[in-house]
Amino acid sequence: MDKFTTLTGIAAPMPLVNIDTDMIIPKQFLKTIHRSGLGKSLFDEMRYNADGSEKPDFVLNKPAYREAQIIVAGDNFGCGSSREHAPWALKDFGIRAVISTSFADIFYNNCFQNGILPVVLPQEAVDALMKDAENGANARLTVDLENQVVVGADGTEYPFQIDAHRRHNLLNGLDDIGLTLEKAPSIGSYEQRIAQSQPWV
Amino acid sequence: MSGTTPASSGPRTLYDKIFDAHVVDRQPDGTALLYIDRHLVHEVTSPQAFEGLRMSGRKVHAPERTIAVPDHNVPTTADRVQGIENPEGRLQVAELDKNAREFGVNYYPMNDVRQGIVHIVGPEQGWTLPGMTVVCGDSHTATHGAFGALAHGIGTSEVEHVLATQTLIQKKSKNMKVEITGKLRPGVTAKDITLSIIGHTGTAGGTGYVIEYCGEAIRSLSMEGRMTVCNMAIEGGARAGLIAPDETTFAYVKGRPHAPKGEAWEAALNWWRTLQSDEGAHWDKVVTIRAEDIAPVVTWGTSPEDVLPITGRVPAPEDFTGGKVDAARRSLDYMGLTPGTPLSAIAIDAVFIGSCTNGRIEDLRAAAEILKGKHLAPNVRGMVVPGSGLVRLQAEEEGLDQIFTDAGFEWRLAGCSMCLGMNPDQLAPGERCAATSNRNFEGRQGRGGRTHLMSPIMAAAAGVAGHLVDVRDVMAETV
Numbered sequence: 001m002d003k004f005t006t007l008t009g010i011a012a013p014m015p016l017v018n019i020d021t022d023m024i025i026p027k028q029f030l031k032t033i034h035r036s037g038l039g040k041s042l043f044d045e046m047r048y049n050a051d052g053s054e055k056p057d058f059v060l061n062k063p064a065y066r067e068a069q070i071i072v073a074g075d076n077f078g079c080g081s082s083r084e085h086a087p088w089a090l091k092d093f094g095i096r097a098v099i100s101t102s103f104a105d106i107f108y109n110n111c112f113q114n115g116i117l118p119v120v121l122p123q124e125a126v127d128a129l130m131k132d133a134e135n136g137a138n139a140r141l142t143v144d145l146e147n148q149v150v151v152g153a154d155g156t157e158y159p160f161q162i163d164a165h166r167r168h169n170l171l172n173g174l175d176d177i178g179l180t181l182e183k184a185p186s187i188g189s190y191e192q193r194i195a196q197s198q199p200w201v
Numbered sequence: 202m203s204g205t206t207p208a209s210s211g212p213r214t215l216y217d218k219i220f221d222a223h224v225v226d227r228q229p230d231g232t233a234l235l236y237i238d239r240h241l242v243h244e245v246t247s248p249q250a251f252e253g254l255r256m257s258g259r260k261v262h263a264p265e266r267t268i269a270v271p272d273h274n275v276p277t278t279a280d281r282v283q284g285i286e287n288p289e290g291r292l293q294v295a296e297l298d299k300n301a302r303e304f305g306v307n308y309y310p311m312n313d314v315r316q317g318i319v320h321i322v323g324p325e326q327g328w329t330l331p332g333m334t335v336v337c338g339d340s341h342t343a344t345h346g347a348f349g350a351l352a353h354g355i356g357t358s359e360v361e362h363v364l365a366t367q368t369l370i371q372k373k374s375k376n377m378k379v380e381i382t383g384k385l386r387p388g389v390t391a392k393d394i395t396l397s398i399i400g401h402t403g404t405a406g407g408t409g410y411v412i413e414y415c416g417e418a419i420r421s422l423s424m425e426g427r428m429t430v431c432n433m434a435i436e437g438g439a440r441a442g443l444i445a446p447d448e449t450t451f452a453y454v455k456g457r458p459h460a461p462k463g464e465a466w467e468a469a470l471n472w473w474r475t476l477q478s479d480e481g482a483h484w485d486k487v488v489t490i491r492a493e494d495i496a497p498v499v500t501w502g503t504s505p506e507d508v509l510p511i512t513g514r515v516p517a518p519e520d521f522t523g524g525k526v527d528a529a530r531r532s533l534d535y536m537g538l539t540p541g542t543p544l545s546a547i548a549i550d551a552v553f554i555g556s557c558t559n560g561r562i563e564d565l566r567a568a569a570e571i572l573k574g575k576h577l578a579p580n581v582r583g584m585v586v587p588g589s590g591l592v593r594l595q596a597e598e599e600g601l602d603q604i605f606t607d608a609g610f611e612w613r614l615a616g617c618s619m620c621l622g623m624n625p626d627q628l629a630p631g632e633r634c635a636a637t638s639n640r641n642f643e644g645r646q647g648r649g650g651r652t653h654l655m656s657p658i659m660a661a662a663a664g665v666a667g668h669l670v671d672v673r674d675v676m677a678e679t680v
Binding site: 015016017018020022023026027028030031032033034035045050074075076079080081082083084087102103104105106109110113114163164165176177180181183184186187190191194198199200201 | 225226228230232234236238245246248249252257259262273274287289290292293296330333338339340342353354355356357358359361362365366367368370372374404405408409435438439440460461465466468469472504506523524525527528531621622623630640642643644645648649
């Protein structure tokens with residue numbers, strides 16, 4: 001998995017609340033059997049007309065945000081389905097961090113599996129960063145995982161919380177499966193215990 | 202040392218108990234490695250996971266605990282046996298077929314009579330049992346919580362993790378109790394309970410929590426109704442919803458193909474009877490709703506929290522605060538609705554009865570009861586999609602298919618169908634649907650399609666009326 005340490009980049013403002021995974025990547029793109037190539041379909045129905053032409057008003061179609069690496073979003077970003085295609089599409093587009101007041105649980109979890117950092121901040125902080133984001137390339141934000149802080153365009157620092165386990169894996173680009181397989185003996189003894197006590201499981 | 206941190210002490214919730222019973226290893230920061238008893242797999246979220254196994258030379262750790270069934274892409278028309286027309290959908294189902302056989306997991310192919318929506322097949326076949334941990338690369342895995350199992354959706358990377366290790370890395374969620382006191386009024390169903398809860402708490406109200414549903418109204422529900430309630434826990438933001446198992450649960454489970462039998466059944470029952478929250482257990486949040494206060498509801502917007510009693514009117518953006526003002530404006534525009542319009546005046550073009558929320562036999566019986574001797578309004582098309590091949594067979598034995606077809610509905614084969622339209626069952630742009638499914642997101646049932654969520658009897662009644670309607674009025678006429 002890709003590491004995430006510190007990122008300085010353009011942030012796209014998406015103040016809409018409840019941006020769901022059907023918006024992030026609609027169903028027609030879930031038919032793929034690959035992880036890559038979904039960036040062009042990110043936010044498809046918000047981003048393109050039915051004829052495939054771009055909607056010029058959509059934030060990621062504006063010249064200032066085509067290279068965005070961060071999204072500042074309204075509450076409850078990523079609600080809805082468990083589709084990991086959502087973080088795959090964000091990453092393929094180039095988004096490496098999303099900042100919001102809250103995230104849906106499964107989406108939040110899926111981000112960490114793909115080297116994307118979801119940052120939870122209080123409403124006032126998100127409001128301030130949203131204003132920064134509206135200034136596009138004139139207001140680059142820094143997301144610093146090492147120090148657990150987002151730095152706004154004017155240098156204001158917004159500290160954030162994150163699980164130690166998740167931070168460690170993201171900073172080091174560690175693969176969960178490899179780590180868990182080191183615990184194979186514990187898994188084996190659990191299975192032996194259950195085979196005795198709950199043979200029907 | 203990891204692995205020896207004590208489990209929760211003192212009185213525990215049902216969630217605490219199931220979590221503790223499955224901890225394989227615990228780290229100092231509280232992150233646990235949980236053993237997974239059942240892993241359900243469908244074709245959309247699994248191909249990349251199996252590919253990952255192959256690339257790293259790994260096997261499926263416990264194929265006997267893994268159950269695969271295609272559901273999202275499968276056609277629901279009678280010509281299914283001829284295969285899937287869409288090449289990408291066909292490839293995805295073919296990949297599942299290949300992976301299931303190569304890795305030796307339990308498998309119900311597309312043309313097996315037991316095939317259906319994964320969350321209907323699991324309980325139906327007795328794979329889902331009380332006290333288990335159940336995961337699937339699908340957010341509606343919450344459904345299985347109806348059995349007192351800890352069940353939730355996971356992403357594809359986690360699917361690969363479970364395939365390779367039969368465990369999942371988990372941080373403990375908080376405990377939330379949702380109590381529905383008293384008795385439901387006539388015309389009010391499990392769907393109205395679960396939608397009303399989301400209307401009450403919002404789509405993020407359950408974020409970070411596992412919900413336990415309790416109270417007289419929940420206890421009185423059948424297993425089908427309980428599955429409907431737990432299914433939509435995720436729409437309220439909670440990864441999992443639980444209902445403590447009781448005699449209703451045991452009666453449903455007994456005799457199912459993969460349920461324990463003989464001595465094992467007795468031993469299992471003994472453990473299952475302990476699966477209740479202790480008196481004095483700690484709840485981080487408690488929500489209490491009186492069943493008598495719940496009316497038949499519908500959604501008006503593009504979030505499942507946009508719930509109102511059918512007797513209400515379309516709200517205005519100004520009725521809301523904060524970010525919801527703009528969201529409501531966008532929803533009303535997408536839905537083509539004018540504030541102040543009575544909800545019962547909203548004309549519909551389509552009715553969809555089915556999905557993992559409401560595609561079980563009881564749902565079909567209830568809808569058929571409303572439709573008996575009636576017909577869809579002119580210009581309304583209707584589709585009934587049973588949740589599994591066995592639900593379909595059962596309905597046919599009871600003559601329900603005849604009632605539906607006489608009423609002008611299409612009687613389809615089992616699958617996810619128009620709940621999310623990954624197969625050809627979709628709404629056209631602007632088409633408005635009374636749907637028994639779980640999500641009314643923009644484009645969910647087809648680009649530009651407009652979804653109103655409701656119960657099977659409300660959807661059936663709307664089909665006959667040609668507009669959203671209070672099913673209690675229809676029931677009064679029938680009596």
